[in-house]
Amino acid sequence: MSAHAGTTASSSAAAPLSWKPFAVLAIFLIVGPSVIYPVFLMKALCFALFACAFNILLGFTGLLSFGHAAFLGMASYGSAHAAKVWGFTPELAILFGTVIAMALGLVIGMLTIRSRGIYFANITLAFAQMVFFFCLQAKFTGGEDGIQSVARGRLFGLISLQSDMVMYAFVAVIFFLSFLLIYRIIHSPFGQVLRAVRENEARATSLGYKVEHYKLAAFVLSATLVGLAGAVKALVFQLASLTDVSWQMSGEVVLMTLLGGVGTIFGPAIGALVIVSMENYLAELGSWVTVIQGVIFVLCVMFFRRGIVGTLMDLWAKRNAH
Amino acid sequence: MIEIFGISSQALFGQLLIGLINGAFYAMLSLGLAVIFGMLNIINFCHGALYMIGAFVAWMLLNWLGIGYWWALLISPIITGALGVVIERLFLQRLRDLDHLYGLLLTFGLALILEGVFRQNFGASGLPYRIPPELTGGTNLGFMFLPNYRAWVIVLSLFVCLGTWFAIEYTRLGSYLRAATENPALVQAFGVNVSRMITLTYGFGVALAAIAGVLAAPIYQVSPLMGSNIIIVVFAVVVIGGMGSILGSIVTGFGLGIAEGLTKVFYPEASSTVIFVIMAIVLLIRPSGLFGKGA
Numbered sequence: 001m002s003a004h005a006g007t008t009a010s011s012s013a014a015a016p017l018s019w020k021p022f023a024v025l026a027i028f029l030i031v032g033p034s035v036i037y038p039v040f041l042m043k044a045l046c047f048a049l050f051a052c053a054f055n056i057l058l059g060f061t062g063l064l065s066f067g068h069a070a071f072l073g074m075a076s077y078g079s080a081h082a083a084k085v086w087g088f089t090p091e092l093a094i095l096f097g098t099v100i101a102m103a104l105g106l107v108i109g110m111l112t113i114r115s116r117g118i119y120f121a122n123i124t125l126a127f128a129q130m131v132f133f134f135c136l137q138a139k140f141t142g143g144e145d146g147i148q149s150v151a152r153g154r155l156f157g158l159i160s161l162q163s164d165m166v167m168y169a170f171v172a173v174i175f176f177l178s179f180l181l182i183y184r185i186i187h188s189p190f191g192q193v194l195r196a197v198r199e200n201e202a203r204a205t206s207l208g209y210k211v212e213h214y215k216l217a218a219f220v221l222s223a224t225l226v227g228l229a230g231a232v233k234a235l236v237f238q239l240a241s242l243t244d245v246s247w248q249m250s251g252e253v254v255l256m257t258l259l260g261g262v263g264t265i266f267g268p269a270i271g272a273l274v275i276v277s278m279e280n281y282l283a284e285l286g287s288w289v290t291v292i293q294g295v296i297f298v299l300c301v302m303f304f305r306r307g308i309v310g311t312l313m314d315l316w317a318k319r320n321a322h
Numbered sequence: 323m324i325e326i327f328g329i330s331s332q333a334l335f336g337q338l339l340i341g342l343i344n345g346a347f348y349a350m351l352s353l354g355l356a357v358i359f360g361m362l363n364i365i366n367f368c369h370g371a372l373y374m375i376g377a378f379v380a381w382m383l384l385n386w387l388g389i390g391y392w393w394a395l396l397i398s399p400i401i402t403g404a405l406g407v408v409i410e411r412l413f414l415q416r417l418r419d420l421d422h423l424y425g426l427l428l429t430f431g432l433a434l435i436l437e438g439v440f441r442q443n444f445g446a447s448g449l450p451y452r453i454p455p456e457l458t459g460g461t462n463l464g465f466m467f468l469p470n471y472r473a474w475v476i477v478l479s480l481f482v483c484l485g486t487w488f489a490i491e492y493t494r495l496g497s498y499l500r501a502a503t504e505n506p507a508l509v510q511a512f513g514v515n516v517s518r519m520i521t522l523t524y525g526f527g528v529a530l531a532a533i534a535g536v537l538a539a540p541i542y543q544v545s546p547l548m549g550s551n552i553i554i555v556v557f558a559v560v561v562i563g564g565m566g567s568i569l570g571s572i573v574t575g576f577g578l579g580i581a582e583g584l585t586k587v588f589y590p591e592a593s594s595t596v597i598f599v600i601m602a603i604v605l606l607i608r609p610s611g612l613f614g615k616g617a
Contacts, residue, residue: 117422119561121426126598130601133595136594251430251434258427289438293431294433294436
């Protein structure tokens with residue numbers, strides 16, 4: 001997505017490491033459940049991580065994957081199956097789901113990473129659809145029914161996660177650490193190289209970077225963190241279903257990222273929050289929710305390509321300039 | 323009854339026919355995508371939705387205005403193609419100078435809007451559309467029974483596909499088009515209105531989808547979901563054939579339809595994944611697709 005990337009790169013590369021957004025995030029995570037229904041909050045957090053992990057690829061490497069639902073869905077099946085059938089403790093079930101997404105990310109990444117732009121989008125979509133049909137037919141996924149009534153179990157075999165508040169605390173800690181990790185990756189030398197690849201791949205190659213290795217690493221990293229979101233989501237809702245592997249889900253994460261701000265650290269999380277609340281509160285409108293999502297998509301692409309956070313950052317920069 | 327590899331010939335030819343029919347739709351849809359991709363460099367994500375609208379226009383013409391199949395086959399592509407022209411002028415034209423991925427995102431948003439509106443108004447279940455009386459019944463070929471309508475679908479789609487291919491490769495207009503794909507600025511300098519050509523190309527690609535939609539109406543039910551069910555497979559077909567290759571999309575479309583049909587006979591569990599497996603293998607051996615010129 002090079003059209004707007006120039007301004008993003010300069011602003012995010014110049015910004016020093018800052019603890020302020022994390023203080024805000026921590027306060028939000030602590031105060032949140034007393035204001036908002038914790039299950040809804042957990043759902044929002046899952047999608048926020050999904051979108052932020054997706055953004056490592058789209059926003060910071062410049063690769064649009066249209067198949068990230070495969071990682072979300074497979075990880076969620078993996079963790080649900082491990083928890084329900086094998087009786088894994090929650091942390092092991094989540095680990096198992098995440099590792100599955102990582103392995104799948106490695107395989108799909110190796111097959112797709114050589115392609116670029118639209119080709120990459122199309123090929124990742126097709127692979128995700130292959131995973132979807134696999135999940136539809138495989139025995140362990142339960143087909144149309146999915147894996148239902150997964151027990152949340154006891155954390156480390158000790159703390160029961162049955163209560164929503166305890167589960168919330170667990171989820172909040174996971175997500176806080178994940179966001180910290182993503183932030184750290186983006187601001188590492190590795191993240192710098194990724195941005196160089198996004199801005200000018202030929203230049204990065206000529207500087208001696210093995211561009212394909214960096215892209216593959218970003219892909220696997222993104223898939224792994226998306227998998228973490230999926231694995232946790234399965235335990236939160238005690239359910240893994242086909243919705244999470246469907247191509248609509250791959251589209252939804254693109255929408256969240258675009259709406260929040262491609263190439264901003266917290267933008268996708270805010271985009272996710274908006275979309276999840278919209279789906280939650282407008283659910284009785286039926287198919288109109290899809291139509292509204294489509295309209296937001298079109299508006300973002302036509303007029304609002306920097307997203308919510310990107311636009312706010314521009315306004316902020318303009319105000320400070322005067 | 324004759325048996326081949328332990329499979330009755332009736333079942334084999336039956337599935338081959340279904341494969342050929344599916345292949346006809348894959349070919350027409352991927353051809354439209356290839357034409358659009360060649361000129362606009364975008365993957366038209368709302369292609370499936372426009373195929374669905376093509377079928378719905380035929381249904382509306384019949385049920386609301388009493389206009390039958392044959393006229394629908396002409397009117398529906400014109401109406402849907404006009405919608406395509408509007409989409410290009412209103413949206414895609416403004417995105418021409420940006421990264422082509424924005425075109426993909428925009429058409430994805432449009433697909434959501436179009437499908438949502440139709441699902442809201444017509445529900446998710448399919449509506450029946452009768453086979454035109456001229457094409458009911460079938461012919462007994464000795465080794466199998468061939469319904470006339472299905473034979474018609476195969477013949478017409480072959481005609482449409484080869485006609486398009488001929489028009490692009492061997493006519494003056496087609497040579498303008500190919501030239502504009504290579505170097506739009508130069509063709510513009512020769513006095514050809516490239517902008518209008520791009521708009522009309524998009525409209526034409528959309529009309530191809532609408533023809534496929536009308537043809538599909540009597541076979542599959544007319545449903546708001548019919549587009550998204552088929553389009554993802556068509557995307558895989560496009561990847562296998564090589565993006566933007568006209569002849570490639572036709573050959574791969576029919577070929578993969580048949581491959582899918584044969585899989586249904588010999589190993590039914592894999593029938594919905596076989597195309598994606600073929601895609602993975604092709605990508606490993608030829609990353610730019612069977613007929614592609616390089617990514």
